[in-house]
Amino acid sequence: MSNLRFQALNAVLTRTVPEVTYPSAKISDFFASNVFDRRKMKEYLSREAYQSVSDSVVLGEQIDREVAEQVASAMKAWAISFGVTHYTHWFQPLTGTTAEKHDSFFEPAGDGQGIEKFSGDALAQQEPDASSFPNGGIRSTFEARGYTAWDPSSPAFIMGKTLCIPTVFVSYTGEALDNKAPLLRALGALDKAAVGVAQYFDKSVEKVNASLGIEQEYFLVDLALFNARPDLYLTGRTLFGHMSAKNQQLEDHYFGSIPDRVLAFMQDLEIESLKLGIPLKTRHNEVAPSQFECAPIYEEINLAIDHNQLLMDLMDKVARRHNFKVLLHEKPFAGINGSGKHNNWSLITNTGKNLLAPGKTPKNNLMFLTFFVNTVKAVYEHSDLLRASIASVSNDHRLGANEAPPAIISIFLGSQLNDVLDEIETSRVTSKMKQEPTLWTNIPKIPQILLDNTDRNRTSPFAFTGNKFELRAVGSSANSAGPMTVLSLIVAEQLGKFKVEVDKLLKKGEKKDVALMTVIKRYIKESKSIRFEGNGYSDEWTAEAEKRGLSNIKTTPKALDVLIAEKTEKLFEETGVFSKREAHARHEILLENYYKKLQIEARVMGELVNNVIIPASIAYQSELITNVKGLKELGLDENTYAAQLEIITKLSEHINFIRTNVLEMVNERKKANVIEDLREKSIAYDEKVKSYFDPIRYHVDKLERLVADDKWPLPKFRELLFIK
Ligand code: ADP
Ligand code: MG
Numbered sequence: 001m002s003n004l005r006f007q008a009l010n011a012v013l014t015r016t017v018p019e020v021t022y023p024s025a026k027i028s029d030f031f032a033s034n035v036f037d038r039r040k041m042k043e044y045l046s047r048e049a050y051q052s053v054s055d056s057v058v059l060g061e062q063i064d065r066e067v068a069e070q071v072a073s074a075m076k077a078w079a080i081s082f083g084v085t086h087y088t089h090w091f092q093p094l095t096g097t098t099a100e101k102h103d104s105f106f107e108p109a110g111d112g113q114g115i116e117k118f119s120g121d122a123l124a125q126q127e128p129d130a131s132s133f134p135n136g137g138i139r140s141t142f143e144a145r146g147y148t149a150w151d152p153s154s155p156a157f158i159m160g161k162t163l164c165i166p167t168v169f170v171s172y173t174g175e176a177l178d179n180k181a182p183l184l185r186a187l188g189a190l191d192k193a194a195v196g197v198a199q200y201f202d203k204s205v206e207k208v209n210a211s212l213g214i215e216q217e218y219f220l221v222d223l224a225l226f227n228a229r230p231d232l233y234l235t236g237r238t239l240f241g242h243m244s245a246k247n248q249q250l251e252d253h254y255f256g257s258i259p260d261r262v263l264a265f266m267q268d269l270e271i272e273s274l275k276l277g278i279p280l281k282t283r284h285n286e287v288a289p290s291q292f293e294c295a296p297i298y299e300e301i302n303l304a305i306d307h308n309q310l311l312m313d314l315m316d317k318v319a320r321r322h323n324f325k326v327l328l329h330e331k332p333f334a335g336i337n338g339s340g341k342h343n344n345w346s347l348i349t350n351t352g353k354n355l356l357a358p359g360k361t362p363k364n365n366l367m368f369l370t371f372f373v374n375t376v377k378a379v380y381e382h383s384d385l386l387r388a389s390i391a392s393v394s395n396d397h398r399l400g401a402n403e404a405p406p407a408i409i410s411i412f413l414g415s416q417l418n419d420v421l422d423e424i425e426t427s428r429v430t431s432k433m434k435q436e437p438t439l440w441t442n443i444p445k446i447p448q449i450l451l452d453n454t455d456r457n458r459t460s461p462f463a464f465t466g467n468k469f470e471l472r473a474v475g476s477s478a479n480s481a482g483p484m485t486v487l488s489l490i491v492a493e494q495l496g497k498f499k500v501e502v503d504k505l506l507k508k509g510e511k512k513d514v515a516l517m518t519v520i521k522r523y524i525k526e527s528k529s530i531r532f533e534g535n536g537y538s539d540e541w542t543a544e545a546e547k548r549g550l551s552n553i554k555t556t557p558k559a560l561d562v563l564i565a566e567k568t569e570k571l572f573e574e575t576g577v578f579s580k581r582e583a584h585a586r587h588e589i590l591l592e593n594y595y596k597k598l599q600i601e602a603r604v605m606g607e608l609v610n611n612v613i614i615p616a617s618i619a620y621q622s623e624l625i626t627n628v629k630g631l632k633e634l635g636l637d638e639n640t641y642a643a644q645l646e647i648i649t650k651l652s653e654h655i656n657f658i659r660t661n662v663l664e665m666v667n668e669r670k671k672a673n674v675i676e677d678l679r680e681k682s683i684a685y686d687e688k689v690k691s692y693f694d695p696i697r698y699h700v701d702k703l704e705r706l707v708a709d710d711k712w713p714l715p716k717f718r719e720l721l722f723i724k
Helices: 004-013 038-044 047-059 065-080 120-124 180-198 223-227 230-235 260-275 301-321 362-381 383-389 415-426 436-441 481-507 512-526 539-548 556-564 566-575 580-633 638-673 678-706 717-722
Strands: 086-091 099-104 106-108 114-116 146-150 157-159 162-171 208-222 280-285 291-296 324-327 341-349 462-464 469-471
Touching (some): 004 223, 038 047, 038 065, 047 065, 065 162, 162 180, 180 208, 180 341, 180 362, 208 301, 223 324, 260 291, 260 301, 301 481, 341 481, 362 415, 362 512, 415 512, 481 566, 556 580, 556 678, 566 580, 580 638, 638 678
Antiparallel strands (some): 208 291, 208 341, 280 291, 341 469
């Protein structure tokens, strides 16, 4: 057999390190050069038009037609100066990736000539013929139209020779069909609620924006080796593979020196990202071999998410130029660490204040405490929804796998803040305290700068890290819009409730600080069970969490139930983020995605076992049989071929096992396929089909250890993970 594995290994040996040239010595010279940002708008637009776009970005006001016309023609002029020929509405459908449909600026004029055109209408709205995007039943064929609409808060950019315009994607009836529309709605709700509360402390706060910094983990494998692994290129992860003798046990990869080929890729990726205004700042090796991380400086959340989506796209494109494949899957290799996407989240006012940064004065401390405790309370109230927002078939492999936070949502605050909350809980807040300072005598001082001494508890899914919360449970391949929409909307709802309660007390004549502290204190008490400072990976925590009544929903189909629960319906409705129909549609889409991915994995597994693993194993076994026959012919005694016989028997055992189990799995798949109800079907796929994966894999991996190395068809872990 012409073994693809050896062809690939040869290809890797001939790789060279491509030269990377920076467009300019200073990053500031080319940063955002491919973005139609504020600076360029100012240059290309009239003052009025510029102001109107600015207002729309800052205040969310509608842009009128005339201005859109001006912006379109400015964008076109700018883009054409870069040799751009096409434009596209760039959007984030519920497939998890980004989508684009390119149209040319060129329009024939009828006289054999033509002209480059881009109208305000074309900028503002498009109707992609996109009836096959996931819609969860929202778009029946008679109303199959979907519209993309310009999001002026995320600037247009150039990719290749195409002008890309960030847009939302909605149905004819206005329902969200993408990840961005609900995010923008949640951010609107959050802004309103947070401003309402911030005004207790500072009347100059008119706008609150969430900020987000996303740390992105990923694996790199050589493109040739990747292409020799059908499981990798069809499912994004290895379905088989015996652990390499050396893996991450020496802990020598983490923060180690970056291999030259990888560094060249990273530099190239940084150049492309920086040109698109993605402020990439950090790069380093991660824990597992061939695992890396990059992180930008945090930005306004909507932009940060667009940038992360764009970054994932760029990673793939740039990697190809370096003969690498980027694996964004949460668990591409069993037995070593998987990848996540840490979401660092904070709330920043138009006055530049971070509401989650402890302040210097008691007043600022109280403002911090308010937002801090409300966030804790929101996560406590809706931990299941947060869990659902990070649920996916691929993240199921990672959560709770002793290298990623468990599926139990808890909050880590660090010992200092934990103590502060404990002390507040037991302190007396009374309206008899007339003078403000007296109120504070019982309240512990919050240390100003916690940044340097926040404990780094890596086992917590949601940790406070000095001036921001870090949601660490998000999967590496996920669109952060999902979890960030949920986080934003639950905090919005919580702040709204808080304001109602405080206002009630104020109406009764309570002093402001006392009113605030009274509610804060109660929230601290009520949400106590979600706080956990210990080791989230431990079995003790699982038991303790159960005692506390915290959920531990291990698999996606059940984790998603909460999306259509009554409590959630109310929450969605009150915050205006999802209608009932939208929530049900999303629930359906996520379930469909879940079982379909398992279906694909099961099929790939079956194909590989039947057509690759078994034939290779039998071929080797035949060689052994020939050998034994020969030895027998020579009249040698049984001892001379005892080992061969033993291997022959073992091979047969493993071959039998995988053959029969694949057949049984196919049978279970057939049964699952006829189940109509998507939840039932997904659960059947999880419990009846996926349950075959590990046993089959175990025996395939045993075969890998028995079959002669030169007969094994699939690149091994040691090759995928260590060859650079
Ligand atoms: P690490 O967690 O690896 O120590 P940092 O905490 O410094 O690294 O930063 C991780 C990410 O958090 C970066 O993207 C950074 O820009 C972002 N970040 C820092 N401060 C904030 C903030 N106030 N709000 C949101 N993100 C932030
Ligand atoms: Mg971090």
